[in-house]
Amino acid sequence: MIRLIFNKELKELFRTSKVVWMLGGMIVLLFLALYNGNSYYENHSHLIKESQEITYSQFVSQGDKNPHLGAHFGFYAYKPTADMAMIENGIENYTGNSFYLEPHKRGVVKFKEVSDATGLRSFGFLNIGYFAEFILPLFIFLICHNIFSKEWENGTIKLLMSSKASSRQIFMGKLFACLALVIGLVLFISVSALLLFLNEGDAPGFMARVWPAFTCYLLGLTLFSVMMTTIGVSVSLLTRSANLSLIALSGFWLVGVFLFPRLAGELSKNINPSITSLEFENKTFSEKQYGVGNEGHKDFRRELLLQKTMKKYQVNKIEDLPVFFIPIMLEYFEESDGLVMDNAYQAVDNNQAKQDRLVLNSAWLTPFLAFRDFSMRITATDMNTHNDFAAKAEGHRRKVGTIVDDYYQKNTIAGNAFWKTVPQFEYIAPGIGWRLSNAANSILVLVAWLLFSMGLMVYAYRKMTV
C-alpha cells in the first residue's frame, strides 16, 4: 500500500510542471552553490598558504639586526581556510583571517572580506551551506504544502479513504514520496561535495580531516531535511487547504530564517551589550599601567624587577649584571600585559558566549537557527573555532617573544641563522570530537525538533478523516 501511494505521488509530482521547473531551478542553484564554494576555497586557501610562506620567509631573511628590533619586524599568522569552507564558510568573511605577530602588541584578527565587499554581500554567500539552510527548506515546503490538501481540494480523499489503505499507510506513502525528492537532492549535494573534496584530496591529511566532519554534516543535513519534510506533510494534512498550508509553512520559514535570528541577535545585544573598543582600551590601558592586581605603576614595578634581578645575580649596579636587563624587563611586561589582555579578551569572549547562548536558545522556537549553528560548528567556520585560532596565534606570538627575549639577554645582534629558529605558525582546526561537543547545544535542539516533527506526524495522521 505504502509503495503504491509512494509511486502514485512521485508520478504526480513529476507530471506537475511547477514541480519540474522548481526542481530544475534547484539543480541550477546547486551547481552555482558548488561552483561558488569551490572558487571561494580555491582562491582563499591558496592565497593564505602563499601569504603565510611569504610573510615568514621575509621575517627569517631580514638579516642582522638587534633582536628586539628584528622581532618588531614581525610576521602574520594566517587562519587557513577551513577544510570544509567550500560547502560552508560560516562567519569566515566577517571575522578576518590574519593576526600580526609582534612583541608586546596583542594582535587582533584583521582583513575581513566583507569590508571590501559591496552591500550585496549582506544577502549572504551562495554555497551549499546557504542552500541547505535557506533554500532547501523553502523547496521542501513548496513540494509538501499541497501533498495532502490537494486530496480534499480535488475531492479524491473520499475515494482514497474508502480504500483498504489505512491513514498511517497513506501518510507514509506521501511522506516517503516527498522524502525521495528531498533525499535525492541531499544525495546530489553529498556526491558533488565529495567530488570537490576529493579534488583537494592531495593535500596531506586533508581527506582524513574532512571525512568525519563531512559525515556528521551530511547526517545533520539529512535529519534536518527529514524533519522539514515531516513538518511540511503534517501541516498540509492538518490545514486541508493548499493556500492555508502554504501561508503557514512559508510564514514559518520566513519567521525562522529571517525574523527570529534578527530579533534574537538584537535582543542578545541589548541584554548583553558588546564591549566597545573605547571601554576595552580604557580598561586595558589602566591595567597595563598598574597591573591586574594593582601592583603599582609601571615605573615602580620596573624598579622592583631590577632589584630582584640584581639580587639574583648578587650585584649592586645594573651595569654589573651578566645579562642585559632590557630583555628581562620586556619579557616581564610581556607577561604582565599579556595577563591584562587575556582577561580583557576573556571578558569579550564571555560576552560573546552569552549573546550566542541567547541566540541559540531562540532556536527552540526555530530549527533553522539550530541547523545553521550546527553547520558552522561542524565545518569549523564558527566563532569558537575563530577564537581558538586567535588564541593559538596569540600563543605563538608570545612564544616568538620569549625566544627573541631569551636570545637578546646575551646577544645584541641576531642574524638569519637565529631568525630561522623562530618557528613558522601552523594552525589546524580542532577535530571532530571538539566540534561535536562545540555543537552539542544545537544538536540537542535539532533532536528536540525532530522528535516534535514525529509527534506532529502522529497527531496529524490520527486526525485524518474525510
Add this chain to the structure above:
Amino acid sequence: MLRAENLTKKFGNHTALDQLNLEIKKGEVFCLLGSNGAGKSTTINIFLGFIPASSGKAFIDGHEVTLNNHATRDLVAYIPEVVNLYATLTGMENLEFFSGLSGYNYQKEELAHFMETAGLQRSAIHKRVSGYSKGMRQKVGIAIALVKKAKALFLDEPTSGLDPHASSEFSQIITNLSEQGVSTLMATHDLLMAKNLGTRIGIMHQGILKHNLLSDDVSHADLTRLYIDIVKQNK
C-alpha cells in the same frame, strides 16, 4: 447486507440523522430521495466510516461500521456525485492505483476490460484524466467499484449532470451489479431513476426516513406527489 439500527448523527444542536432504521438485502438497490440536508449523504458517510454516528449502529455484512474500519472498507465501493480522480494520471493509472489499494493486482488487459465494462472507450483509457468529461470520470468511478468486487455500493447523486445516454448506461451497470448480488444504497434527486432502478425507495426529511416503499408498489406519479408533499413540509 446493510443495516442501520437507530442511527443518529448530530452536528452540534442540529440533528442530521434521527433514529434511522433500515435494512437493505443482498442485490437490493435502495434509492434515498430527499431535499438537500435531508440526511442522505450523512447516512452514506456513516456507512462508509467517514464520520462516526452519534448513536445507533450501522452494519455491513454483519460487521459493525466504525471509523477507519478495514473489515467494512473491504466490502464497500463509493461513487460520489463528481468522481474526482488524479488529473495528471491516465484513466488506466487511476484504476490501477485504486485497484492496488483494494488489494488486487490485475493485469493491464484485465483493467482495460473493467474500463470497457464500465462503458469507457478503449481509446480513452490511456489519456490523462484532466481531459475527461464528467461522464467519463463517472465511468472510471464505476470501474473502480467493479475492480474492488464490492458487496455494497454507495452512490451519492451519481447521475447528476450526466446526459440521458450516460445516465441510462449507468443505470444498466447498477442493474447488472444488483443481479450479481451487490447491494446498493443510492442518494438521488432523480425520481424517475429511483422508480426505474430502485428495488425500494426511501424518502427522507430532516434526518427522518418518512417513507420506505417497494418500488413496484408505487407509481411514478404517486412517488412524485409524496416527494413534493415532503418538500412542501420543508418550506
